[in-house]
Every structure is written in structure tokens, then in C-alpha cells.
Amino acid sequence: MQWTINGQIRQAEVDFRTSLLDLLREQFQLSGTKKGCNQGACGACTVLLDGQRINACLTLAVQVQGRSITTIEGLASGEALHPVQAAFIEHDGFQCGYCTPGQICSAVGLAGELARGWPSAVTADLAADDIAFDRLELRERLSGNLCRCGAYNGIVDAVAASLGQEAGA
Amino acid sequence: MNPFTPSHDTRHEEKPPGALAGDYWRPDGSPDPLGSGLHAGIGVSLARVDGQRKVTGQAPFAAEFRFADMLYAALSYSTIANGRIVDIDTRAAEAMDGVVLVMTHENAPPLRTPPVFLGSPHGAAGDDYPVMQSDRVHWNGQPVALVLAETQEQADAAAESLLVRYARETAMTDFEIAKSQAREPDSVLGGPATITRGDADAAFETAAYRIDATYTTPRHNHNAIEPHALTLAWHHDGKRETLRIHDASQCVDLAVTSLADVFGLDPGQIHVTSPFVGGGFGSKTLWQHQILAAAAAKLAARPVRLALSREGVYRVVGGRACTEQRVALGADSSGKLQALVHTGVAAMTRHNYLPEPFVQATKCLYGVDNLRLAVTVADMHMLANTFMRAPGEAVGTFALESALDELAELLGMDPLALRARNEPERDPLSGLPFSSRHLREAASAGAERFGWSSRHAAPGSRREGEWQIGMGCATATYPYQRMPGAAARITLDAEGATVEVAAHEMGMGTATVQTQVAAARLGLPVETIRFRYGDSSLAGAVLAGGSQQTAAIGGAVIAAQRALVDALLARLEDDSPLAGLSADDIECRDAGLGAIGNAVRFVSYRELLEQAGKREISVEAKAADSEEKSHWSMHSFGTIFCEVGVSEVSGEVRVRRLLGSFDCGRILNAKTAASQFRGGMIMGLGLALMEETWFDARSGRIMNPSLADYHVPVQMDVPDIDVMWTDIPDPHTPMGARGIGEIGITGVGAAVANAVYNACGKRVRDLPITLDKLL
Numbered sequence: 001m002q003w004t005i006n007g008q009i010r011q012a013e014v015d016f017r018t019s020l021l022d023l024l025r026e027q028f029q030l031s032g033t034k035k036g037c038n039q040g041a042c043g044a045c046t047v048l049l050d051g052q053r054i055n056a057c058l059t060l061a062v063q064v065q066g067r068s069i070t071t072i073e074g075l076a077s078g079e080a081l082h083p084v085q086a087a088f089i090e091h092d093g094f095q096c097g098y099c100t101p102g103q104i105c106s107a108v109g110l111a112g113e114l115a116r117g118w119p120s121a122v123t124a125d126l127a128a129d130d131i132a133f134d135r136l137e138l139r140e141r142l143s144g145n146l147c148r149c150g151a152y153n154g155i156v157d158a159v160a161a162s163l164g165q166e167a168g169a
Numbered sequence: 170m171n172p173f174t175p176s177h178d179t180r181h182e183e184k185p186p187g188a189l190a191g192d193y194w195r196p197d198g199s200p201d202p203l204g205s206g207l208h209a210g211i212g213v214s215l216a217r218v219d220g221q222r223k224v225t226g227q228a229p230f231a232a233e234f235r236f237a238d239m240l241y242a243a244l245s246y247s248t249i250a251n252g253r254i255v256d257i258d259t260r261a262a263e264a265m266d267g268v269v270l271v272m273t274h275e276n277a278p279p280l281r282t283p284p285v286f287l288g289s290p291h292g293a294a295g296d297d298y299p300v301m302q303s304d305r306v307h308w309n310g311q312p313v314a315l316v317l318a319e320t321q322e323q324a325d326a327a328a329e330s331l332l333v334r335y336a337r338e339t340a341m342t343d344f345e346i347a348k349s350q351a352r353e354p355d356s357v358l359g360g361p362a363t364i365t366r367g368d369a370d371a372a373f374e375t376a377a378y379r380i381d382a383t384y385t386t387p388r389h390n391h392n393a394i395e396p397h398a399l400t401l402a403w404h405h406d407g408k409r410e411t412l413r414i415h416d417a418s419q420c421v422d423l424a425v426t427s428l429a430d431v432f433g434l435d436p437g438q439i440h441v442t443s444p445f446v447g448g449g450f451g452s453k454t455l456w457q458h459q460i461l462a463a464a465a466a467k468l469a470a471r472p473v474r475l476a477l478s479r480e481g482v483y484r485v486v487g488g489r490a491c492t493e494q495r496v497a498l499g500a501d502s503s504g505k506l507q508a509l510v511h512t513g514v515a516a517m518t519r520h521n522y523l524p525e526p527f528v529q530a531t532k533c534l535y536g537v538d539n540l541r542l543a544v545t546v547a548d549m550h551m552l553a554n555t556f557m558r559a560p561g562e563a564v565g566t567f568a569l570e571s572a573l574d575e576l577a578e579l580l581g582m583d584p585l586a587l588r589a590r591n592e593p594e595r596d597p598l599s600g601l602p603f604s605s606r607h608l609r610e611a612a613s614a615g616a617e618r619f620g621w622s623s624r625h626a627a628p629g630s631r632r633e634g635e636w637q638i639g640m641g642c643a644t645a646t647y648p649y650q651r652m653p654g655a656a657a658r659i660t661l662d663a664e665g666a667t668v669e670v671a672a673h674e675m676g677m678g679t680a681t682v683q684t685q686v687a688a689a690r691l692g693l694p695v696e697t698i699r700f701r702y703g704d705s706s707l708a709g710a711v712l713a714g715g716s717q718q719t720a721a722i723g724g725a726v727i728a729a730q731r732a733l734v735d736a737l738l739a740r741l742e743d744d745s746p747l748a749g750l751s752a753d754d755i756e757c758r759d760a761g762l763g764a765i766g767n768a769v770r771f772v773s774y775r776e777l778l779e780q781a782g783k784r785e786i787s788v789e790a791k792a793a794d795s796e797e798k799s800h801w802s803m804h805s806f807g808t809i810f811c812e813v814g815v816s817e818v819s820g821e822v823r824v825r826r827l828l829g830s831f832d833c834g835r836i837l838n839a840k841t842a843a844s845q846f847r848g849g850m851i852m853g854l855g856l857a858l859m860e861e862t863w864f865d866a867r868s869g870r871i872m873n874p875s876l877a878d879y880h881v882p883v884q885m886d887v888p889d890i891d892v893m894w895t896d897i898p899d900p901h902t903p904m905g906a907r908g909i910g911e912i913g914i915t916g917v918g919a920a921v922a923n924a925v926y927n928a929c930g931k932r933v934r935d936l937p938i939t940l941d942k943l944l
Contacts, residue, residue, distance in 0.1 A: 017322040026321065031233035032226015034447070036394040037479040041876035044394055072226035081224065089220035092844045096676030097223030098395040098447025104224060139884040146876060148394050148448050149676045150851030151844055152887045 001065050005030070006074025014061050021045045021056035024071060032072035032101045036146070043145035046102035046109070047071050053109025072101035075108065083162040084108055093158035095149035103145045107159045110141045114163070133163050186211070187692045187756035188765055189734060190727045193901055194797040201727065203689055204835045204898035204905020210689045211904070212896070214840035217681045218700070219445075219674070228445045232398035234415040236472030239400070240269055240317040242462055243324035244477070245331045246484045250309040250550040250869030251340035257314055258332040265330065267323035270469045272315045277301040278464050283427045283455060286556075287359070287522040291430075293423030293455040295487050296520040296553035300431070300460045306335065307520075308552045309342075309869040310484030315461050317469050321476075340550040342869030344491055344516055347547035351514045354524040354546045358561075362524070364532070366598060367539035369497075372508035376499025380576045383495050384568035384934045386918075388516070388862035390488035391557050392881055393675075395447020397482055399459055402472035411438045412463060418443040419453040419673050421703060422654075422710035427455050428463065441705040446675040450852075451556040451714065453675070456486050483874030488862055490516040490525040490554035492564050496572035499539075504582050504590040506537040511569060517546035520553045526561035530646050530915065531569050533804050536593030550869050556714065558852055559911040562647055563918070567856070567936060570643035570919030575932065578626075584642055584923070585612055585621065585808070596802030604801035605899040605907075607832040608644065612808040614893060615830025616642075619810040628930035636814035638825070639928025645829065645916035649803035649899070649907040650717040655792040656709025657725035659687075659733050662785035663775050665697025668729075670722050672702045673713035676848075677910050678841030683722055685838060686904060690730050692757035693774075708789050716805075716908025719837070723903025724792035730757070732788040737762060737774075740781040746770040797901045805907045807831035809850070809920040815928040820940030822858055822925060828891040829913060835898040835905035842909055846892040849913015855882045856914065857921035859937050 002011045005028065012027045021038070024030040024047070036044030038057045045056040048070040075082040084107045087093070094100040114133055119126045122140040131137065138156050147155065184199070186208035192198030203211060222228040247254075259271040280300045284292030298307045306313070314331050318324035341347050353362045373379060401414040412434070418424050421441045429436040446453055462475035477485060494513035500506050515525035528542040557563070577584040589609055595602055616622070624640040625631050631638040660667040668687045674680045680700050688695040701707060711721045734752045741748055747755070747762060747770060756765050761773035778786065797803060812826040829846050836842045859880040863872040873879045898905025918936060925943070926932050933942050 015320060015322045017326070018320075022321060025233070029235070030226070031229065034230075034395070035232070035476070036396070037876045039479065039875060039877065041479075042394060072224075076225055081221070085224040088224045089216050092217070092840050094220075094223060094676070095678070095841075095844055095848060096393070096395070096446060096448045097219070097228050098230065098393075098445075100223050101226045135889070139887075143883040143885045146394060146881060146883060148392055148450070148852075148881060149844070150848030150882070150887070152851065152882075152884050153847055153889055154844060156884070 001062065003065060004068040006070055016062050018061045019057050020059040020061050020064055023061040024056060030071050030073050034098055034101055036099065043106060044099050044102040046105040046145060048105055048109055051112055053106050072105060075104065084159065087158035087162040091154045091157040091161060092151065093154040094151045099145060099147045103147065103155055106142060106145045111163055133160065135160065185756045185765060186689060187758045189731050189752055189755065193903065194793055196800050200898065200900040201903050201905060203686065206898065208689045210685055210695065212836055212839055215681055215685055215695065215838055217678060217841065218684050219680055230395055230445050230447055231400060231415045231417040231443065232474060232476040234400045236400065236402045239472040239474055240319065240469060241321040241324045242465060242473050242475035243316045243328035244312045244458065244481055245314040245328045247306045247309060247311040247313045249306055249335045249337045250342050252306050252338040253304040253336050254306060254313060255334040255336050261330045262316060262327035265323060265327045267319035268316060268327045269319065270317040270465060272465045272468060273313065274301050274303055278467060280460060280464055281431050281433065283431050283460065285521045286454060291423060291426035293420045293427040295454050295456050295555045296518070298520050300457050308550060310552055310871065312457055312461055312485060315465050317465050317473060340869055341548065342550055343866040344547060344549065347516065347549050348493060348514045351545040351547045354517070354544065357524055357526045357544050363543040364598065365541045369508045369510045369539040369541035372539035373497050373499040373510060376507045377502055378500045378576065378579050379498065380572050380579060381497040382572055382575060382934055383493060384571060386492045386564040386567060386936045388488055388491045388864055389557055389856065389860050390483060390862050390879060391450040391452035392876065392879065393448030393450055393452060396477045396479055397453065397456070397458060397486055398476035399462055400474045401463055401466055403467055409438065411440065414441045416441050416443050416459060417446050417453050419446060419449040419675055419713035421705040422671050423712065424455050425705045431460055432463065443673065443703045446673060449675040449713065450558045451560065452486050458485050479876060480874040483871050487553045487555035489557040489560065492525055492527050494527055494568040496568045498572050498576045500576060500580065504580050504587045506535055506591045508539045509535060509537045510541045512541065512543040514545045514547050516549050516551065516554060518551060518553045519548060523555055525554065525564065527565035527568065529561035530566045532598050533596060533802060534644060534646060535591040536597055537591065540597065558849065559647055559914045562915040563856060566643060566645065566915045567918035567922065570916055571922050571934065574641065574919065574923040574926065585616055588612065588644055599802055601800065601802040604797065604803045604901040605834060605897060606806060607895045607897050608806035611806060611830045611832040611895050615808045615810055615828055618891065618893065619828045621810060624927065628927050635816050635818045637817060637928040638812065638814050639924045639926065640812045641920045641923025641927055642808055642810050643916040643919035643923060645807035645809050645912050647716055647805050647908065647912040647915055649720065649805065649902060650715040651720040651724055651795040652712060652715065652717050653795055654710040655721040655725040656789060657722065657729040658708040658787060658789040659729045660785050660787040661733060661774055661778070663778060665693050665699065666691055667699040667701060668726060669701040669707045670711060670725055671705060671707040671709050672711040672718055672722050674702055675713060677718070677845060678838060679718055681841055682719065682837045686723060687726060690726060690757065693760055709791065716910040719906050719908055720903050721792065723906065727903055728790035728792050729788055732790040733786065734762065736786055736788050737777050742780055745772060747772055801901055803901065803907070805831065805833040805909070805912045807912055807916065809916040811920040811924040813921060813924040813928055815925055815943060820943035822938060822940070824854060824888055824921065827888055830893045831912060832895040832897065833909045833912065834902060834907040836894050836896050837904060837906055843892050845909045846913045847890045849911060850890055850917050851882050851887055853914040853917025854886060854921065856936060857918045857938055861937055
């Protein structure tokens with residue numbers, strides 16, 4: 001079986017029961033992706049599948065053969081942090097750090113959804129091409145990622161700042 | 170930004186911040202000069218020193234270490250609350266691919282019952298139930314088998330294939346029945362279960378204004394996002410057996426001593442590290458899973474990884490007990506309290522010393538001559554309850570501070586004015602002076618910023634469409650603690666200093682803040698400080714609990730700084746600019762030692778090391794005994810302000826605004842402190858509005874052991890939270906600081922309930938405040 005993980009082709013033979021999450025953590029030792037509930041309730045395992053955010057715990061490894069997966073380990077360019085990663089440090093968007101990779105991957109996925117004009121439950125104008133990423137919109141779109149330390153304000157600050165940065169860049 | 174003027178204690182001669190701390194813990198001592206506010210590095214918003222690793226996925230947690238040839242574990246849990254195992258059919262499991270071991274009570278090695286926290290000075294265990302030693306079942310969810318297999322998938326499938334037959338016996342699983350047989354616990358946090366001053370019941374009967382109400386709070390689970398996990402290996406070099414554990418722990422040293430008891434080893438044979446912990450909140454201590462994993466690894470003679478499933482955490486790791494509390498308040502027409510009764514019952518087992526101490530906050534908050542506090546417990550067949558963030562205060566302040574709000578309304582007084590009216594001059598029970606109490610200032614500054622004066626006293630008088638809007642407040646409090654056992658090692662070299670303490674970082678910012686403190690203490694740039702922690706082989710023992718780490722580590726580093734200065738002075742050359750000076754004449758400044766008040770008399774650390782002919786100098790010292798609490802009543806305080814909207818259509822509660830104004834001594838890092846306060850307050854929102862562990866009264870089983878069914882606050886539940894602090898240093902603590910990890914959750918339940926009442930006129934005395942209770 002084969003996957004493209006963080007731009008590299010990786011191969012492994014795994015149990016058909018193996019989730020994408022366990023493939024990453026146990027087979028490839030990419031343990032930056034976290035296991036918080038293993039049932040799709042907490043978002044700690046969020047990764048990007050062909051650029052879109054998914055819960056790796058609810059995805060079987062066999063199901064996504066040949067696809068491209070980006071994890072927290074694949075976001076930085078060498079020593080240079082991804083703008084979302086840097087913003088999380090600046091705005092203290094975490095405490096213990098366990099939900100953080102999922103939050104960051106979720107934020108990167110969210111930016112893509114906004115760019116594609118996908119509305120959310122709180123988007124006022126469903127037909128709008130340009131969705132304003134105000135705090136309500138960000139909070140709604142980040143509500144699938146639990147943070148028990150309660151870094152929610154800092155997470156929204158970080159995502160808002162990094163989106164602004166990307167938009168301004 | 171901060172409305173308070175930084176102040177310092179002026180009773181003592183001002184020393185520079187790098188000067189050695191005097192006996193801050195003694196009445197004739199002097200404050201730690203680092204708390205003076207004169208050091209530019211204290212209070213600054215330094216970004217987390219481990220931030221880069223956490224945002225890149227490079228911070229390793231317990232289930233992410235590996236040993237060669239490692240096996241994966243899965244547990245099977247009992248489905249009865251009391252009785253015995255008749256048989257376990259392991260044949261199918263043992264025949265499955267990859268299965269190496271099925272461990273049950275029939276083949277588990279002898280394991281001594283672990284010493285429990287507070288039951289023994291070296292106890293870390295949450296309960297003292299026997300660990301897989303017989304056919305007895307003590308609670309619904311008890312591990313009855315452990316499977317080891319080559320992969321997690323194989324272990325999980327095999328654990329599910331086990332067939333267990335039970336002989337069920339009568340079990341006490343209904344709190345409503347259990348509480349009718351409540352008993353007085355032996356002690357509550359080492360103190361008496363009943364405390365009286367004056368005659369509270371008589372004074373209550375004759376008081377002009379009276380509130381007498383019952384408040385109930387449900388069970389809670391910590392739900393740290395990292396489930397409990399460990400990766401371990403036994404080693405035998407022919408002579409000596411050792412056990413190496415990567416654990417998720419907030420007490421590495423107690424874990425070692427407890428496991429040593431269980432396995433009959435010397436503590437020196439066990440090494441526990443825990444560099445990153447994905448949240449603890451009181452739960453990351455020692456429970457059966459660590460013992461079972463180590464036992465199974467020994468049987469299989471291979472390393473083991475055991476990562477509890479989310480359900481497993483609910484089955485094996487205790488949570489906060491449910492409580493039923495009575496608060497009776499009697500006051501005169503001016504609002505002066507004449508009687509305060511706070512009593513009640515919490516669910517418990519006979520298997521630890523942790524009755525939910527819900528009267529803790531009531532001991533220090535109000536000046537009242539007649540006081541009666543009593544905690545009773547109701548024994549149940551259940552997993553032992555344990556401490557969860559602000560044990561006692563989190564749920565106790567819900568009852569007490571709701572009752573204050575009810576009394577304020579009865580009196581027609583502003584709730585803040587009622588609290589101010591009863592502000593004590595000295596500790597109401599011990600009579601000791603407060604080390605530093607500035608609750609009045611915190612409350613009024615918070616009220617000002619929140620716009621409390623715009624609150625309508627009459628419930629239901631503010632409305633926006635379907636939303637009824639209300640405001641509420643409540644007092645927050647948590648005691649200062651500095652437990653014995655802390656020690657620190659400082660190793661000075663040409664590049665800077667390494668500071669080592671067997672303490673913990675679970676997200677509180679300990680590593681960051683202690684790096685700042687060590688830099689300020691030693692007069693070194695923060696980049697040159699290496700702070701090491703989370704390792705049982707390091708100096709001392711510091712429990713990450715009771716909001717005590719900052720003070721405990723601070724006290725140890727103060728002692729180690731003195732030892733370092735003594736060591737450096739002892740090696741001075743005769744013609745040194747510092748010759749003839751004693752440690753008390755010295756300050757650590759500019760990467761060296763200098764004479765206080767003399768800019769010329771200075772020698773850099775590098776020169777001192779060179780002159781001593783040493784590459785490094787390493788000292789270790791124990792913190793001074795924690796004497797301060799015998800001289801002063803020491804607590805942190807705060808006021809929580811909340812504004813809610815209650816939907817008239819659905820009963821839904823939305824928290825629109827939340828502010829916490831705190832008095833916690835000197836704040837050491839504004840950025841990480843704000844996150845600690847907000848984090849606690851958000852857990853308080855969960856307690857107020859949604860959190861509840863469903864315990865089936867028929868079966869004793871937890872019915873919502875998942876993050877899908879146990880609701881914790883998510884982004885959409887949490888507004889932008891405002892936090893502020895007095896920043897007034899406590900003259901009797903290291904750095905002038907008191908702990909901040911737990912106070913944030915206190916008071917929030919009542920602030921929300923009081924706001925809900927103000928919004929819609931419904932007084933909810935039963936947490937959580939779900940919409941059905943408002944329709």
C-alpha cells in the first residue's frame with residue numbers, strides 16, 4: 001500500500017482495520033498527529049487529505065491509498081514555521097499542546113474552505129463568494145477541535161492573525 | 170492596561186531583584202526581592218519555551234516513545250458494580266493473530282495494593298482497590314483482563330472477544346439511597362470533617378433575613394485531551410532489574426515510590442519521565458492501568474505500550490464526585506452575616522482519602538461569628554472519585570456564591586456590596602492575618618471594567634428579541650500552598666545555567682515561567698537558562714497539584730541560588746573584588762555576582778568559573794520548610810462577572826461576556842497567566858452549563874464515557890474572556906506569587922447561575938444549567 005505523506009511517497013503493509021491515524025503514529029512514527037478520542041469527537045487527529053481537513057481516526061488507511069496527506073510535520077518549510085504555527089506561539093493558542101497539531105491543521109484547512117467560498121452554519125449570505133472571516137465565523141469553523149486547557153481565545157486570535165497575514169501577503 | 174498601580178512592600182528595605190531572598194516565610198523575614206516588580210523580566214509575556222516543539226508536532230507524549238519489540242495493550246472492563254468473576258473464556262482471544270498474552274486475575278503476578286494519595290507520604294494512587302488479584306469486582310468498569318498483542322488492532326479485537334461471566338451481588342449504586350446512610354469521613358484534606366464557630370444554627374433561627382437552600386452538582390470527568398498512556402520496559406542486566414516508564418504524570422516521584430511498593434522494588438530501580446503531559450487537571454496520577462501494564466510487560470518479558478481509550482479513561486481514572494450541599498445564610502438588615510451553615514454530602518468509596526471538600530472556600534471568604542461547616546460522604550460501589558481542578562472550591566463556590574446572590578436579592582442589596590459588607594479583617598476560623606488579601610480592589614476594578622453598574626437588579630428586565638439578558642457575579646478563591654519535598658539543582662557553566670526540578674509541565678507554562686524566574690534570579694539572559702523537569706531522577710519531588718508548583722519550585726530555586734552563591738564565594742581568590750563579602754551582600758546581575766549598591770565590585774560567572782578552575786559548578790538544595798501557612802492565612806481571590814442571554818423560545822443559555830479580576834500575588838508571565846485564568850474559567854463554563862458524567866443508578870455504570878456524550882465547552886460556547894489582576898505581590902511567598910492554576914474555575918458556576926437568574930428569574934440550584942431546567 002502506498003500514500004503520499006508530506007510530499008513523500010511512503011509504503012507499508014497494514015491491517016485493514018488500521019486507521020489513518022494509527023498508520024501515521026505507529027507505522028510511520030509521525031506522532032505529531034494526536035489521538036484524543038479515536039471516535040471523531042475531539043479533532044486532535046485532524047490532518048489534510050488532498051488539502052481538505054479530515055479526522056484521521058475515522059479514516060481507514062486502506063481507504064486513502066494513493067492520496068496525498070499533510071500532517072503537522074509537513075507544514076513548516078525547513079526551519080520556517082507555517083504562518084499558522086507561528087501565530088499559535090505568538091497568541092498562546094495552546095497550553096498542554098496535545099490538541100494543537102489538530103487545531104493547526106484544522107485552521108489550514110479552514111483557510112482553504114474560506115478561499116473556496118464554502119459557507120458555514122453562521123454565514124449570513126450563503127451565496128456570497130467572499131466570506132468575511134470574523135470571529136464568529138472562525139469560532140464556528142473551529143468548534144470541531146476541542147481544547148480542554150481552554151486556549152480558545154488565543155486560537156481564534158492566532159487564526160485571525162494568520163489569515164490576515166496570508167490575505168495581506 | 171492594568172488598572173492597578175504596581176506596589177511593593179515598603180515595610181522592608183528595598184533590595185535589588187537579584188539579591189538573595191530572605192526568610193519570606195517567617196514573620197521577621199523579608200519578602201523575596203524578585204517579587205518587588207523591579208525586575209524587567211518578571212511579568213513579561215515571554216512566549217512558551219516549548220512552543221516551537223508543540224506547534225510542529227515534535228513534543229513527544231507518553232504514547233509516542235518506542236522500545237524495540239514493543240507490544241500493545243488493551244483492557245477489558247467489568248460490566249457489574251459488585252460481585253465476582255465466575256470465569257473468563259480467553260480461548261478465542263488467545264487463538265487470535267498476534268496475541269501474546271491474556272492476563273487475568275488467574276495469571277497476574279502478585280501485586281501489592283498501591284499506597285494512595287494522602288494515605289501515605291509517598292502515595293500517588295487514586296484508589297487502593299486490589300489490582301487484578303482475585304475474582305472480586307469492586308466497580309462497574311474495573312479492568313478484568315489485559316491483552317498484549319503485536320499491534321493495537323489485534324489487542325483491541327482480542328480484548329473484545331473475551332467472554333466474562335459474573336456472579337452479581339447487591340451494589341450501592343444509587344446516590345439517593347446512599348446519601349441516607351452518609352457518614353463523616355475520617356478527615357477532609359487532613360483537617361476535621363466538621364468545623365464550628367459560635368452557634369450557627371441558633372443564630373440562623375433568629376436572623377432577620379434568611380436563605381436556606383440546597384444545591385446539587387453532578388459527577389465530572391477531567392477529560393484531558395491526551396488520554397492516559399504509558400510506554401514501559403523492564404531491563405535486567407544480570408544483577409539488577411529496572412523499570413523504565415514514559416508516563417503521562419503530574420507526580421513522577423510519587424509514581425516511582427508507589428510502584429516500588431506495588432512491585433516490591435527499591436525506588437532507585439524505577440525511572441519515570443514525563444516531559445510533556447497533554448493536560449492533567451488532577452487526573453494524571455497513578456491508577457490501575459500503569460500497574461497492569463508493568464505487570465503484563467513482566468509476564469511477557471517484552472516492552473509494552475498501553476494507551477487508554479477515551480472510554481478506558483472513564484472506567485479506570487476517577488473523576489469529581491457528585492455533591493448535595495445545603496447553604497443557610499442569616500443576616501441583619503445591613504447585610505452583615507450572622508450565621509453561615511454549609512453542609513452536605515458527596516459520593517465516595519472507602520478506597521482513598523479524597524472526600525470532595527466542598528466547604529473549603531467557605532472557610533475563608535466571609536467574616537461571620539457563627540459558622541458551621543460539615544462534609545459527609547455516601548459510600549457507593551463505584552470507581553474511587555478523585556481530585557479535579559479546584560477540588561472543593563469548584564462546586565462549593567457554586568452553592569455558597571449562589572446563596573449570597575439569593576440573600577442579596579432578599580435584602581435588596583447589590584451582590585457586590587453584600588460581599589464587601591462581609592469582607593473579613595482576619596481569617597474567620599484561624600484568626601490569622603491574611604498574607605495579602607485584595608479582593609475588594611479586584612472586585613471593584615472588575616466591576617468597573619465589566620460595566621456592572623448597568624445591571625438591572627430586577628430579573629427579566631432586559632431583553633433583545635427572544636433573548637433575555639442578565640448579569641451575575643461571584644467570588645473566586647483558592648488557597649496558596651507550598652508542599653514539602655521540593656529541591657532544585659543549579660549547574661552553572663560558561664554558557665549559562667541548567668535548573669533541574671522534578672516538577673511537571675502540563676500546559677500551565679511552568680517550563681516557561683521558571684525559565685524566566687531562573688534568569689531573573691541568576692542575572693542571566695533567558696536564552697541561557699535550560700530548565701529540566703518531568704523526570705523522577707531529578708532533585709526533589711514536586712507534585713503538580715494544589716496550584717503549588719510555582720511556589721514550590723520558586724522556594725527550591727531560592728535555596729539553590731543561595732547554595733550557588735555560597736559555593737562561588739567559597740572559591741574566591743584573595744584579591745577578588747568580591748573578597749570579604751557574604752552572600753547577603755551579593756546580588757546576581759549581568760551574568761555574574763556583584764556587591765549590592767556597588768557597580769564596580771563585580772565578577773562574571775565565567776571569570777568565577779575560570780578562577781575556580783571549573784568547567785561547571787553544580788549545587789543542589791532543598792526548599793525551606795513551608796512555615797508561612799502557620800503564620801498567615803494565604804489565599805488567592807477574584808471576582809467573576811458574567812453576562813448571559815437566555816432564549817425565551819428554547820431555554821438555551823449563551824454566555825455573552827465573561828470577566829475575571831484576580832488577586833493572586835505577583836503575576837510572573839502575563840501571557841501564560843492569562844491563558845491559565847481563561848482555561849480555568851472555560852472549564853467553569855462547562856461546569857455551569859453542560860458537564861455531567863451520567864452514572865446509572867441501577868448498574869453503577871458510567872453511560873457517557875466519550876467526548877461525544879460528555880460535553881465540554883467548544884469554541885462556539887466561549888466568548889472572548891477578559892482577565893485582569895491586581896499584581897500585588899504577596900510578601901510571604903517566593904516571587905510574591907500565589908498559584909493561578911485552579912482559581913479560574915471557582916466562582917464561575919455561580920456567576921453563570923446568578924446571571925441566568927437575573928436574565929429570566931429562574932433560580933437553578935442543580936448543575937448543569939441545561940435548557941430543560943429553564944423552560
